[in-house]
Amino acid sequence: MKRLLLAAALWLPTVFVQAQSDSAFIAQLFEQALSKGKAYSDLRDLCKQAGPRLSGSPAAAKAVQLTAEKMRNYAFDSVFFQDVMVPYWVRNEETALKLSSSDTGFHSRDLPLCALGGSVAGMVSGEVVEVLGWNDLQKLPDEQVKGKIVFFNRPMDARMVYTFGAYGTCVDQRVYGAIWAASKGAKGILVRSMNLSIDDYPHTGSMAYVDTIAKIPAAAISTQGAEELSALLVKYPNLSVSYALGGENKGMALSHNVIGELKGKKKDIIAVGGHLDAWDMAEGAHDDGAGCIQSIEVLRLLKTLNYTPNYTLRSVMWMNEENGLKGALAYAHRADSLKENHVAAIEADRGAFAPRGFFIQADQKMVERMQTWLPLLEPYGVYMIKSGGAGADVGPLARVNEKTVLVGFVPDSQRYFDYHHAATDTFESVNKRELELGAAALASLIYLMDKYEVGSWSMP
Amino acid sequence: MKRLLLAAALWLPTVFVQAQSDSAFIAQLFEQALSKGKAYSDLRDLCKQAGPRLSGSPAAAKAVQLTAEKMRNYAFDSVFFQDVMVPYWVRNEETALKLSSSDTGFHSRDLPLCALGGSVAGMVSGEVVEVLGWNDLQKLPDEQVKGKIVFFNRPMDARMVYTFGAYGTCVDQRVYGAIWAASKGAKGILVRSMNLSIDDYPHTGSMAYVDTIAKIPAAAISTQGAEELSALLVKYPNLSVSYALGGENKGMALSHNVIGELKGKKKDIIAVGGHLDAWDMAEGAHDDGAGCIQSIEVLRLLKTLNYTPNYTLRSVMWMNEENGLKGALAYAHRADSLKENHVAAIEADRGAFAPRGFFIQADQKMVERMQTWLPLLEPYGVYMIKSGGAGADVGPLARVNEKTVLVGFVPDSQRYFDYHHAATDTFESVNKRELELGAAALASLIYLMDKYEVGSWSMP
Numbered sequence A, B: 001m002k003r004l005l006l007a008a009a010l011w012l013p014t015v016f017v018q019a020q021s022d023s024a025f026i027a028q029l030f031e032q033a034l035s036k037g038k039a040y041s042d043l044r045d046l047c048k049q050a051g052p053r054l055s056g057s058p059a060a061a062k063a064v065q066l067t068a069e070k071m072r073n074y075a076f077d078s079v080f081f082q083d084v085m086v087p088y089w090v091r092n093e094e095t096a097l098k099l100s101s102s103d104t105g106f107h108s109r110d111l112p113l114c115a116l117g118g119s120v121a122g123m124v125s126g127e128v129v130e131v132l133g134w135n136d137l138q139k140l141p142d143e144q145v146k147g148k149i150v151f152f153n154r155p156m157d158a159r160m161v162y163t164f165g166a167y168g169t170c171v172d173q174r175v176y177g178a179i180w181a182a183s184k185g186a187k188g189i190l191v192r193s194m195n196l197s198i199d200d201y202p203h204t205g206s207m208a209y210v211d212t213i214a215k216i217p218a219a220a221i222s223t224q225g226a227e228e229l230s231a232l233l234v235k236y237p238n239l240s241v242s243y244a245l246g247g248e249n250k251g252m253a254l255s256h257n258v259i260g261e262l263k264g265k266k267k268d269i270i271a272v273g274g275h276l277d278a279w280d281m282a283e284g285a286h287d288d289g290a291g292c293i294q295s296i297e298v299l300r301l302l303k304t305l306n307y308t309p310n311y312t313l314r315s316v317m318w319m320n321e322e323n324g325l326k327g328a329l330a331y332a333h334r335a336d337s338l339k340e341n342h343v344a345a346i347e348a349d350r351g352a353f354a355p356r357g358f359f360i361q362a363d364q365k366m367v368e369r370m371q372t373w374l375p376l377l378e379p380y381g382v383y384m385i386k387s388g389g390a391g392a393d394v395g396p397l398a399r400v401n402e403k404t405v406l407v408g409f410v411p412d413s414q415r416y417f418d419y420h421h422a423a424t425d426t427f428e429s430v431n432k433r434e435l436e437l438g439a440a441a442l443a444s445l446i447y448l449m450d451k452y453e454v455g456s457w458s459m460p
Helices: A002-036 A039-050 A058-073 A134-139 A163-168 A172-183 A223-235 A285-304 A326-337 A364-371 A374-380 A395-400 A432-451 B002-036 B039-050 B058-073 B134-139 B163-168 B172-183 B223-235 B285-304 B326-337 B364-371 B374-380 B395-400 B432-451
Strands: A078-090 A097-100 A109-111 A113-115 A122-131 A149-152 A188-192 A218-221 A240-245 A248-262 A269-275 A312-318 A342-347 A355-361 A384-387 A405-411 B078-090 B097-100 B109-111 B113-115 B122-131 B149-152 B188-192 B218-221 B240-245 B248-262 B269-275 B312-318 B342-347 B355-361 B384-387 B405-411
Touching (some): A039 A058, A039 A285, A058 A312, A097 A223, A109 A223, A134 A172, A149 A172, A149 A223, A172 A188, A172 A218, A188 A240, A218 A240, A248 A326, A269 A326, A285 A432, A342 A395, A355 A364, A374 A432, A395 A405, A405 A432, B002 B285, B002 B432, B039 B058, B039 B285, B058 B078, B058 B312, B078 B326, B122 B134, B134 B172, B149 B223, B172 B218, B188 B223, B218 B240, B269 B432, B285 B312, B285 B432, B355 B364, B355 B432, B395 B405, B405 B432
Parallel strands (some): A122 A149, A149 A188, A188 A218, A269 A312, A269 A342, B122 B149, B188 B218, B269 B342, B342 B405
Antiparallel strands (some): A078 A248, A097 A109, A097 A240, A113 A218, A248 A312, B078 B248, B097 B240, B113 B218, B248 B312, B355 B405
16 A cells, blocks of 8 residues: 555656646647647638649649648658549539429529539429438339429438537438439439528539439539428429539549658557548538648647657548548558558548547547546637547548547537538638637647557557 | 435435436427527527617617517516616717828728727827837837827737637727827827737727826727738838727717516526627627527527426616626616525626536535536537636626626637627627527526526535
């Protein structure tokens, strides 16, 4: 017992000093980010100079060069590209949704519309069958669907506080709607945008076809448009609609992941990243320009404060998260081939909002140990470290090495779906301080994971 | 020991059941607010139908009627007014800030400007003395200030994570600048707006004069304008500026606090409120339409869920927080006269942003006891209950009864000063979900304070 007390007496001051120095270092990270940060101007450059950068597009190629140049200018130890073949889809011209009815009193009108990403081209016109999802649709006799346009109109559930949860239980309409509808003979689909606000912006996003079922033109309409269409269908049941899409699959194109490094004492790696591609409706500021730029800022902040990492720290800009995940798959494949050991991989792909915490994909004991850092982070509004899905781009790394700790950065989620995949996702929709706090929160966690060598923690 | 264990065994299940029922009730509050809430449309009405509602103005009178009508329509048990005499100041016409210089190469230009609230009218022109605050100014010989215009240009400190802290250490320039400058013979002042963003919007706000020192015209310029003016003063030291303000003090006017009640089993009161007046630059959506409407929504939510309060619950719309605090002073005076016992008073005046927590002005033991509720609130992003200043409008109640627990609602602070006292503080700057989450967070805390009868807790 005496020995234990002695050990405790020797040990406690060390912990105290460490915690003090950690808290001082983390304070410096936040101060740097908030008063001398580069994230906001770097994000402006990415949004305004590269712009909408769907995989395979000239804008995506420009974004690859621009982010590499940023990291070279910050004198990272190495900056390199990884070749990735990605699908290249282009929207081309498309019409609004035209409504018409022979009923007296009906005034013809247009509603805003956009093709879902990957949709085939085509002109469609006909009557509308409104459903809330597959449950509704499967109950309808095929003859009630055949030759018509299926309108999927299930709203995101406003009651879910974490909005990604509401997205997860709603997005099946967008992803599988065209397959479901075509399997019952429909000739097109309209999907209510994945958006919790009622506004006039259609939101695109990925969708699936299967080769055994007809590929039909698939489009999103705005939430306001969906409310209007639904009300009009009650009033004018013989309402018909028409639209034309120009979507074109241009096959595979050469693109790149972009990787920057600060060399550590060890070759083991902590990677932090976002995806460089973005849908073609806007500048992809929140999705996911912010995550890319924050990942660069993490390394720049640590370097600026002369931190010497134990592990090699990597900023990774994965290509093609939106419609293929080819970059993340290639990155994990390369890690496997080269026997690169990722002790941790952190994904930032939930928007440039004020930080709230981190989701950890790892053993519960690991989560609990990381939770002991919360007192260091709470002064900055980061109060949540818990088990949860990290993200699509880091996911494949867990299949290479199950010990890799995957982390998802969780900012406030309330406004994310106002911008996600829509024309509203511009640089102007980003608040400078929220972006900077996110970068500093990421830098703080990575500092702690690196300093305390998360890769060496022996977990049962 | 046995008896203790028995007591624990009897006690624990009760606590568990209670916690379960509390968590279920709080879940209902959030679900109601997010899916069937009235706060967003009520705030739209206040912003669009009443509009900018500086104390004494016709718009303020309209806001008094509108909020009372809302509460009557929700069938609160009683709705009444309290007469309050308030200062009535009007802006009248004012110019931009005109810059001129005889230097070659200088192109004359205008910068956006607005009078500080309460400023005297007047035309001013002359050279500029730029300072960071009183520390700078007092060191200057009077002859370097006399007849000139003092430009207070100390920015809010971006490093402070909680932005109200940065405001608190910066706002002395706005409040006392005219007194300081006039005491050294200046004929006008320009103040850099209290804004962490760099943009083109001047922010007004209260200021002070003293009768023994000349009252000089005082105006704010935008942060972008301040940066430009500062840079131009380096390049063109003989730069001169001119501006004209039209501010007019119209004396005292009759106005009202607006109060709505749900009667409790006891006469003791829990009040929740915001201030109904707003600066005249915009609609006062964040400052403080949101707090007023959320306070109405708190009672409406509890009533909708058929909650029977122990205490009498009050929504209070205080008049004249911005330039006098007359409403809050009158309210506390009335409470004192009528021997009304406020067991708690909660203020919502930090914008319509996603909730983070509450500041408590009470004994530390009380704070610790309230902190035991955090597990019930954390699922909604409310993780912080700690000692801190509650707010200006509830403050006077503590002087009536030191046992009154004062609470300040603390939403995320990052964007607040983008809107505060500026033309940007419009309904459109409010996110519906963030507003609703705030209302539900307030309702949850008030439910817990009421159910567990915070007024009966015997504190040492």
